[in-house]
Amino acid sequence: MGKFFQIELCSPILRAAHCSHECEGGILPANRSKISANVSKLLSQGKYDKAMAEMARLVEDDPADHRTLLRMAETYAKMGRPIDAIQTYENVANQYTAEGFHMKAIAVYKQMLRVDTNLTSAHKALAEQYHALGMQKDCITHYEITASLLERGGRLREALAIFRRMVEQQPENIASRVKLADYLVQQRMKSDAVREYQAAAEYAQQSGLTDEYLMVAEKWWSVAPTNLNIGRNLGRLYLQRADPEKALGKLQQCFQQDPEDVETLPMVAEAFAALEQHNKAAAVYKELARVFQKKGMHADAKSSWRKVLEIIHDDKEAKEALGDDGEMFSGLPTVPEMPAMANSGIPEMLKEVDVFKTYGLQKKAVELMQEVVSLDPKNLSYHVRLYDLLHEVKDVHGLAGVLQKMIVLADVTQDGRKGEWQSELNTLKATLQEAQDDSVELEVALAADLPGSVNVQADQDIAPNVQVSVDEVLGQFKEGVKKSIEDDDAETHFELGIAYKEMGLFNEAKDAFHLASQSKEKEVDAHHMTAVVLMDEGDTEKAIMLFDAILQKPNLSSSQQGANWFQKGLCHQRLQQVDQAIAAFKSAADTGENIPGLQARIDLLSNALG
Template structure:
């Protein structure tokens, strides 16, 4: 031990004389005698570094770092590894060690920063497997970080692992959808559409997001392109109807709902939307027809309030329509709302047919089927049996002078039997319902060309020219002289010829999906996929930029350390300062100052770091920030004025130094050596002002 003590004394003397090579020899002998003397070994490493012997310095630092980390002194180990990192930035293993140590210490933000450096390095080197390995570690450390999920999705997808990439994409998308952050959802689609170029679900999701964001024109173009591949898809058609409604294109909205109802005729929600479109676009007769046919369904689903609202709108539009009044009167009787309308009709001069007594009020609602509507497509036997009776009643009202006509009519009525209407052969009982079911509907002629022409118009508006032409030719097969249909067919052919030059683009839905995004999103996609974009460490922190409403994605380390242990950051800052790593120390104090109880101390230590660096302005700024704190106590205030006086004195500002010292002396004349400092500066003795190097050795209250 005596030999070790002598060597240490010799080393100190050589250091004072700036004989660094001799001091190195002394410390090298000390560590040979006592390999566990980490203080001497660390000093030896510092001397090697100062004399340019980086390899030897790195070796000694590594021994010290492993010792500290192995014995649980993580903060000291982190400080040593940081020194090694400054000494040789190319040692990529140091980033991994720093990340692990910060994670063990609970400094998650610092750990993530180191991992990002690793990701950036491996991306530059094209080492995809290592990129994924580090990202998965980051995911384990911070499983709620969406940036990591997005980055994993991108790397997996780009490396051919589409299924895994899609899982991470879906997870990130769900979080954003739950938050209804449509801006970031659009950015997410912009980034991944190039990676999933054949994924219709992504393009549908993009269209839905555009609708929710109110960008209807863009949504319309994308939906129409998707419909060219799947023209009967009900989900796309519903989105299309919503888009037309958002564009206030009520006619196309109406046509779209008509198309939907051909595939889902019993969907009352769709029919309700169709009725709304009809009313809003002044297609009142069509609205009435739909409601009369489906009013029973409204009642069964307990939606009479909706039905009442619709008929009240129709009554305003068609005040003299007997069907509207009769049905609305029945609704009022069922709901108890409004006044009976049939009594009012007499005073308004509206022709009324007296209702027959009914046991159930709802029977009235069913019996108001409008005589104005077209007959059903099937034959009702009950109606056939009542033909003779109805005809006889009408004949009794004729004058006698038309007797001959009456006789003929009566004879015809007497002979009119069901067998005259339907030719029944054989002995088997005749089942009309069965016979009708056997009719092939595809062979039946179109009974409503105007309505089918609207279907052609719908297809035309969506650019579905083949479907539109097919409908037109089917109409012309029944009505070859239909001028409207001929004109529509000509329009279809003309529009098709004009679109042939763009046929290649119509097959590239991926290109269109990217085009509908704003230019800045498209630029974002392009720049994000460039290899050179990884030059910036941790470039994927800003995969999805933050908005003024508050970031969904945490985009820098400061945001991520919000839940870190502030005491660990504070202590690490002190360890960095002791090693002369002033910038790193300031960074840790900036994080630790988030704890209000440590704000004043952190500002003071930052000021001392700036003094040690010789940065007068930043040092003064840090001290002033601490003095302005509302949490400062009197003892801290006096200490800060003392440090501020020392700062002014070190940088040759004697008057400001004297003012600061006098503030301390007036409050506590016994404070440290304040009396001596005030006396000296008061006499104008500037020769004793300490320089910056001396200030490092003074004892601070901290």
């Protein structure tokens, strides 16, 4: 058996009994109890090697001794041998599964996750165990974790298979099908994604789940924007929900694709009428009447002309089209035209702007503030608020446009800030001109510096008709990079990734950071920048997963921990996950790094929670 398995027997009788039993291939029950007690004693003394030797005797005698195997696995973990611990746990779990003891197997797989929380095989096995027990909610939870871990590890085909399995096991689960479709979109498998969105939408519609249908249909239409049925359904439902603005957004897209669609036009008119933009509603009904006439549908055309006269009772064109039928509307007052939104709604919009700012959603705040300005374009204070927001998002072009309007209004109202704003506008214009000049110089310089490239002359007298395409120049530049920079030059690829990111070339930036991450020195920083690029692309959830993966790496510096916790907090804040955002920001603060505005951000979010 080996030196660890040799024991001294104190009497010839015991020695003979031992030899007799073990020769027959077993250990007496009394001796098993003694060995087990000795194991406990050795473990309490921290003598793990000797304890393992004794437990090995017991398992060799009885391979189905689950209790001892579990003690061995636990001891392996204490000895810092996680692989052996996991393998031993897995053997026990397999035995329990074969015997039909799924709850016991689940308990063992959970012990495996204490050794390695990101053990993909354990999460997958747990999902299958829960499925066998009919515990679908827990099953789906662990399948989702499995898919996330596979995706994070670049095992995309396996992740896709897990998403498909989730749908196969619960075909009526709309959330699972939508997650599969979302993943298919990410993998650019558009036709497959469309099928899954369609199936989820149809099930939601058949089940009368209107909220779920709207959510799915919005995603479905984003990948199938030419499907007018989806757009019309969305418009119809939003009208039923008294949300004519959303309805109009969808219906106008349908109208652009087919301006003569007789299903779309009545809903467009209805949306305008609900927004109290009656002249526009009448104009749409007129267009609908002309379409019906063109199609020979005269009764429907008359009905549309009557709709016009219900809104504008003295409309000559409608009266002529209807003849005597139009006289019944004579003398009735015309419905007054109202703005798309009464100014009384502006205070509520301004409150929403403040909410967006509180949660770090500056771009949404800008969009809503632009709506406010369009509703009351003569209100200087609203322009000033938009100006402040544009400063926050560093939208130089937007600032220039708003400043021009502010100067005009200041001239009318005799506002003393006009001179200050005029000076800033002049500076902005000069900056924009310089940036434009620099951009042209960069294109020429890049082309000139490439190996073997044609020299582009800037002198207009020499080449007056030469125009350099930015895409073409950048394409040549990237080819030059491939030839002149080795793949293992991590530092250069990292700097190049930053340059691409600043230029908005996100795919190129991620490729460069991927090459840089192959170096141990640059691995963490390159993955961090990849996650930041994902944030720029709007893929916030994937960015969170990458930040989580980075933060699990050992030996991170305090600055690396602080930066990744902070960016993770920003992701949660974007998703309006306030609790998670606060927790991440507090973890960033715990690193001791000096991150500007961090405490103020924590305080602001904490106050928002109340």
